[in-house]
Amino acid sequence: MTVQFKPYLYFQTECREAMTHYQAVFGGELEVTTFGDFGMVGEGDPGRVLHASLTVSEGLVLQAGDVTAGSTARTGGSIQISGSDEAQLRGWFDALTRDGEVHMPLQQAAWGGLFGQGADRFGITWLVNVAPDGN
Structure with missing residues (x-):
């Protein structure tokens, strides 16, 4: 399955x-x-x-x-993207936060690798994690 x-x-x-x-x-x-x-x-x-x-x-x-009329669904949300390809993930982070808001630039994280967070122009929050093992 x-x-x-x-x-x-x-x-x-x-x-x-x-x-x-x-x-x-x-x-x-x-x-x-x-x-x-x-x-x-x-x-x-x-x-x-x-x-x-x-x-x-x-x-x-x-x-x-x-959303539909009368829906209980809320607009927005957060998505995390993790991987090991720094160039690709950095490009995605930059493209997603362009015309949005960077909450934390993609930078060295305490747990190793890089981490950044920002919202796109539609209000969706993106968390990007670049780690050698991809997690």
């Missing part, structure tokens, strides 16, 4: 813009389904995203959607 964790982010109305941005950062294949695709006109703008999935070759699957 195969099991995967797939982070799921919620947005008010900017899911398509955010997921397109993440595709530009990470690459991969983006699939987007709108409320209108399923005839769900009671949710306001039929172009709002019901479900989006970004599959990246590095094994990341990131999913998201715009």
Whole structure:
């Protein structure tokens, strides 16, 4: 049996813009389904995203959607990315926090390796850990 964790982010109305941005950062294949695709006109703008999935070759699957009326889901969230490829992770950190906010620059961590934290322009917090063992 195969099991995967797939982070799921919620947005008010900017899911398509955010997921397109993440595709530009990470690459991969983006699939987007709108409320209108399923005839769900009671949710306001039929172009709002019901479900989006970004599959990246590095094994990341990131999913998201715009919140629905009456939903208890909260917008936002945090995602940690860990690995050993400093150049790639530094590039992702810089791209994700551009036009956002750096809470902690990517720098030497007490546990070894590098660690940084920041929020992107959509309010999602990204924690990036660069470690020789990839954890």
